[in-house]
Amino acid sequence: MRIRHHPDDALMLAYAAGSLGAGHRLLLDVHLEGCAACRQRMAQLNALGGVMLDELPPAELSPHALERVLARIDAGPGSLADAPRTSTVVGEKPWLPVAWPAAMSGCEVGPWRWMGPGMYWNRVVVPDAPQAKVFMLRIGAGRMLPQHTHSQSELTQVLWGAFDDGRSEFRAGDFDETDGSVRHQPTVQPNGDCICLASVEGTLRFDGWLARLMGASIGM
Numbered sequence: 001m002r003i004r005h006h007p008d009d010a011l012m013l014a015y016a017a018g019s020l021g022a023g024h025r026l027l028l029d030v031h032l033e034g035c036a037a038c039r040q041r042m043a044q045l046n047a048l049g050g051v052m053l054d055e056l057p058p059a060e061l062s063p064h065a066l067e068r069v070l071a072r073i074d075a076g077p078g079s080l081a082d083a084p085r086t087s088t089v090v091g092e093k094p095w096l097p098v099a100w101p102a103a104m105s106g107c108e109v110g111p112w113r114w115m116g117p118g119m120y121w122n123r124v125v126v127p128d129a130p131q132a133k134v135f136m137l138r139i140g141a142g143r144m145l146p147q148h149t150h151s152q153s154e155l156t157q158v159l160w161g162a163f164d165d166g167r168s169e170f171r172a173g174d175f176d177e178t179d180g181s182v183r184h185q186p187t188v189q190p191n192g193d194c195i196c197l198a199s200v201e202g203t204l205r206f207d208g209w210l211a212r213l214m215g216a217s218i219g220m
């Protein structure tokens with residue numbers, strides 16, 4: 001499986017510094033688990049972070065930030081994706097055509113719920129961060145999500161299948177970040193369902209009233 005879309009450096013640095021929200025962090029964890037290239041980049045960024053810390057006067061960083069970066073560096077390269085959150089006992093997760101990512105092992109995932117014709121969703125509850133807006137979407141072959149933009153940022157990791165939103169095609173293993181500069185309508189490729197994990201900060205802004213109603217009912 002060749003991965004073509006990866007998190008950018010700004011997102012990777014925020015992850016390394018421990019400054020990402022819980023939902024976005026989970027998305028990065030799931031991507032890193034499946035992407036050797038990004039695990040390698042993350043190890044380099046962590047090493048770079050160590051050098052930068054050595055050169056900064058201590059007052060430039062809050063004690064909390066320093067602690068977080070040091071904890072990341074102590075964890076060392078490779079350990080980021082090797083440390084699934086297994087501390088929470090979890091009920092049965094719904095069936096997936098692929099293995100559940102280890103990074104999601106501590107998450108509670110509800111049953112698939114109907115969202116529209118050929119569209120299902122469920123809520124993913126992140127351990128210790130129940131407020132994080134993380135969802136899974138399962139969209140049927142050839143179906144399209146309502147057109148929308150984003151008040152802040154949305155991260156998407158494709159777990160199964162593929163979609164195209166006019167900017168590019170995203171396949172299993174690919175990662176996407178969108179914000180208010182992107183208005184798109186993801187359309188699933190005709191050869192099969194697509195399952196994605198998504199983390200939303202802010203809200204999605206749908207174009208039509210029906211879509212807005214749907215988004216509101218889901219809490220997006």
Ligand SMILES: [Zn+2]
Binds near residue numbers: 005006035037038
């Ligand atoms: Zn990657």
